[in-house]
Amino acid sequence: MKTLFVSLLVSVASFAIEPLINTAWLQQHIDDKKLRIVEVSTPQSYGSGHIKGALHTTIDKWRVNKDTFVTIRDPQEIQNEIQRLGIDASTEVVLYADIQTPKDLLKASYIFWALNYHGVGNVALLDGGKQAWVKAGAPLDSSIPKVAASSYTVKTRPALIADRNYVENHIGKLPMLDARPGDKYLGVTPTDTVARDGHIKGAMSYSWNYSVENDYRLKDAEKLETLFANGYNLDKEHEVIVYCTGGLETSFNYFVLSGVLGYKHVRLYDASMKEWGNREETPMVRYRYEVFQK
Template sequence: MKTFLFSLLLSVAAFAIEPLVDTTWLQHHIGDKKLRIVEVSTPKSYTSGHIKDALHTTIDKWRVNHGTFITIRSAQEIQKEIRRLGIDASTEVVLYADIQTPKDFLKASYIFWALNYHGITNVAFLDGGKQAWIEEGAALESTIPAIAASSYKVKIQPALIADRTYVEEHIGKLPMLDARPSDKYLGIAPTATVARDGHIKGAMSYSWNYSVESDYTLKESKKLETLFKEGYKLDKESEVIVYCTGGLETSFNYFVLSGVLGYKHVRLYDASMKEWGNRRDTPMVQYTYEVFKK
C-alpha cells in the first residue's frame, strides 16, 4: 500500500504543471504529447510568426458583450473553444500573449481564469510572453499545427466567480481587491466606460501591474507572498473577491493569488465596475483608501 501511495503521489506531481513557466522550460517541452501551447493575440500576429506547435485563440472567443459590461461566454461556447484547441482534463496548457499593449497581456490571464472556471486546472502562463521568447533568440514559425479536437465536457467551478448580488451580500464580510490604477480606485480619474467614479465599498486597492516588471515578467514570488500576507492581511485559506474595470485587469490578480501563491478561494467578479459603477443602487466610495477589517 505504501508503495502504491508513493507512486500515486509521484504521478500527480509529474502531472501538475507549474502555473508560471519560462522560455527554457517551454523549449525543453515542445513536442510533449499532452502539451497544448496557445497564443492569445490577433490573427495577424499569430500568422506572422508563433512558437512551434502553438495554436491560436482570441479573447472574443471567451467573452461576450452585454452592452455596458462584458462577461464570460456561455458554457457551451467555451466548451466548443476548449475542444477546438484539443484541450481536456489531462492536458497541460501553456498560454502566452503577444504583448504589444498591457491589455494584450491581460487577455491571456483572463483565459487562464476562464479555463480554471471551466474545470481545466493544468494551466500555465509563459513568463514575459512572446517577447521573452523572441528576446531569447528562439525561433518563430508560421506553420499552423493540425491537432485533433477533444471531447471535453466543461465542469463549472462556481466558487471561482462572483456576480453583483454575491459581491453586495459580502461587503464588509470578505476582503476585496480592486486591480485598477489607484487614481481610478480613488475616483480622482474618471473611466470613460463607467458612469460613477470610485470603488466598491470596502475594497482595497492593488493595481495588477504592481506584480510585474517592466518586461511583463513576474516579480519575485517571495516578495509578493509577503506583500499579500503582511500588507493586505490575506489568508490563503479564506475567501477573497477580486475585480477591476471589466474583468481583464483583475484576472492577473487572480493568476498571482490563486495560481502562483496558492490562495485557495479567489472569486473573480467578472462584470466588475462596468456593471457596478453603471448602476445607481450599488454602494461606492471615493477619495479614500480602505483596509478590510472583519
C-alpha cells in the first residue's frame, strides 16, 4: 500500500506543472506533447516572432465591457477560446507576454486566473516573459503552428471569483488586498474611470508590482512568503479577497498567492473599483492605510 501511495504522489507531481517556469525549463520541455505554449500579445508582436510552437491570444478574447467595468466573458465564449487553443484537462499550459508595458504582464496573469476559474489547473507563467526568452539567447520563430481543437467543457469554480454583494457581505470578516498603487488606494490620486477616490472599507494595500523585479521576474518566493504571512497576517488555509481598478492588477496578486505561494482560498473581485467606486452606496475609506483585524 505504501508503494502504491508513493507511486501516486510521483504520478501527480509529474503531471502538475509549476506555476512559474523559467526559460531553461521551457527550452528543455518545448517539444513535450502535452505542453501548450500561448503568447499573450498584439497580433503584430506575435507575427514579428514568437516562441516555437506558441499559439496566440489577446486579452479581448477573455474579457468584455459591462456597464462601467470590464469582466470575464461568458463561459461559452471562454470555452470556445480554450478549445481553439487545443487545451484540455490534461494539457500543461505555459502563458507568456511580450512585456512592453506593465499591463502586458497583467494580461497574462489574468488569463492564468481565467483558466483556473474555468477548471484548467495546470497553468504556468514564463518568468520575465518574451524579453527573458530573448535575453537568454533562445530563438524566436515565425511559423504559425496548427493544433487540433479540443473538446474541453469548462467547469467554473465559483470559489475563485467574488461579486460586489459577496465583497460587501464580507467586509471586516475576510482580509482584502488592493493591488493598485498606494496613491490610488489612499485616494490621493484620482482614477479617471472611477468616480469615487479611496479603497474598499477594510482593505489593505499591496501594489502588485511589489512582487516583481525591474525586469518583471518574480522576486524571491521565500521573501514573498514571509511578507504575506508576517506583514499581512494572511493564512494559507483562510480565504482572502483580491481586487484592483478593473481586474488586471489584482490577477497578479492572485497568481502570486494562489499559484506561487499555495494559498488555497483566493477570490478575485473581477469588476473591482470600476464597479465599486462608481456606485454611491458602497463603503469606502480615503486617506488611511488599514490593517485587517477580525
